[in-house]
Amino acid sequence: MIDKYASLTGNWNYPTKVRFGAGRIKELADACRAAGIRRPLLVTDPGLKPLPMIMDAIGTLEHGGLACALFADVHPNPIGADVEAGLKIYRAGHHDGVIVFGGGSAMDAGKAIAFMSGQTRPMWDYEDREDWWTRADAAGIAPIVAVPTTAGTGSEVGRAAVIVDERDHTKKIIFHPKMQPVEVIADPELTVGLPAHITAATGMDALSHNLEAYCSPFFHPLGNGVALEGMRLVREWLPVAVKTGSNVDARAYMLAASSMGATAFQKGLGAMHSLSHPCSSLRGTHHGLTNAVVMPYVLVHNKSAIEEKLAASARYMNLKDQSFNGFVDWILQLRQDIGIPNTLKEIGVDLDMIPEAAPMAMEDPSTGGNPLPMTVAAYETLYRNAIEGRLV
Numbered sequence: 586m587i588d589k590y591a592s593l594t595g596n597w598n599y600p601t602k603v604r605f606g607a608g609r610i611k612e613l614a615d616a617c618r619a620a621g622i623r624r625p626l627l628v629t630d631p632g633l634k635p636l637p638m639i640m641d642a643i644g645t646l647e648h649g650g651l652a653c654a655l656f657a658d659v660h661p662n663p664i665g666a667d668v669e670a671g672l673k674i675y676r677a678g679h680h681d682g683v684i685v686f687g688g689g690s691a692m693d694a695g696k697a698i699a700f701m702s703g704q705t706r707p708m709w710d711y712e713d714r715e716d717w718w719t720r721a722d723a724a725g726i727a728p729i730v731a732v733p734t735t736a737g738t739g740s741e742v743g744r745a746a747v748i749v750d751e752r753d754h755t756k757k758i759i760f761h762p763k764m765q766p767v768e769v770i771a772d773p774e775l776t777v778g779l780p781a782h783i784t785a786a787t788g789m790d791a792l793s794h795n796l797e798a799y800c801s802p803f804f805h806p807l808g809n810g811v812a813l814e815g816m817r818l819v820r821e822w823l824p825v826a827v828k829t830g831s832n833v834d835a836r837a838y839m840l841a842a843s844s845m846g847a848t849a850f851q852k853g854l855g856a857m858h859s860l861s862h863p864c865s866s867l868r869g870t871h872h873g874l875t876n877a878v879v880m881p882y883v884l885v886h887n888k889s890a891i892e893e894k895l896a897a898s899a900r901y902m903n904l905k906d907q908s909f910n911g912f913v914d915w916i917l918q919l920r921q922d923i924g925i926p927n928t929l930k931e932i933g934v935d936l937d938m939i940p941e942a943a944p945m946a947m948e949d950p951s952t953g954g955n956p957l958p959m960t961v962a963a964y965e966t967l968y969r970n971a972i973e974g975r976l977v
């Protein structure tokens with residue numbers, strides 16, 4: 586272990602303002618004020634809504650003189666109608682900012698509500714294609730304070746929200762630079778109650794962000810550096826966080842690795858995410874879990890383009906076998922140790938889905954970041970391999 590710090594607390598301004606450390610949720614009212622928010626709408630998910638941490642947060646806000654309303658009708662993969670419903674409440678309550686409090690779904694839905702609060706066109710007109718984001722009125726985007734309660738999505742530092750378009754069941758990315766939360770409270774104590782299987786699945790999402798960003802061919806040396814250290818933290822701390830959920834140090838490192846993944850993937854993602862998105866849209870699979878399942882199949886597929894890169898990261902991460910194969914072996918072992926299934930079949934994806942899913946994967950924006958150029962046929966093969974457990 587090479588991590589030695591006096592305390593795992595810090596104030597960062599990269600890539601946005603982050604108040605990192607155990608117990609810092611107490612600063613929520615302060616963070617809202619710093620963001621210029623006086624009447625926050627707190628967006629969370631139905632699972633978190635009854636938990637003490639939400640009541641405590643509302644108490645902290647009230648104590649700090651901020652009246653807040655709660656919106657929690659958010660699907661696990663948030664849909665356009667969730668954003669619409671939240672917007673109604675936002676406007677009726679004359680709110681002036683959004684607290685996104687939760688995992689990826691609450692954060693994505695809440696960020697989209699803040700984005701849409703001052704726009705006039707339908708949300709899908711702002712999908713992340715070409716320069717569509719410039720259609721948005723930047724002054725109409727409400728400030729966002731983000732409080733992650735899982736360590737995986739990294740959406741607290743991201744500038745986009747992923748929302749399912751109910752019309753064609755595709756996941757669409759709504760992007761705008763001003764959608765990045767202006768204040769983040771990254772308090773690892775909020776994640777200690779996460780069950781082991783969610784810790785594992787979300788942690789693997791963080792790994793997939795760092796790993797795909799690192800492998801993406803675009804020139805972005807900053808992203809490479811962040812991604813490499815992010816992967817090392819996952820290697821060191823994800824098994825600990827899964828096994829001993831109450832270990833706040835492990836939770837802190839995983840929360841950092843999660844933010845690092847989302848910071849790094851400005852460099853690009855790849856076929857793990859393009860394969861995963863249709864599975865979630867069509868079969869409702871968990872995003873991080875799906876990435877974890879397809880991960881080794883995608884690495885082996887991309888081998889010719891990433892062999893050297895992964896050997897270099899195996900050296901940095903001090904793996905036993907410091908080669909491409911050693912890296913893949915580490916992934917396989919990690920998945921086994923933390924209870925990730927080996928095939929898509931085990932998470933409810935069958936061969937029947939391929940004809941519809943492969944073209945969707947090809948169209949997915951993550952496809953452009955894959956180390957090798959992709960085709961629909963290549964996606965068909967990858968789906969088949971991941972469903973049947975053929976690692977070639």
Ligand SMILES: [Zn+2]
Pocket residue numbers: 738790793794858872876
């Ligand atoms: Zn992801």
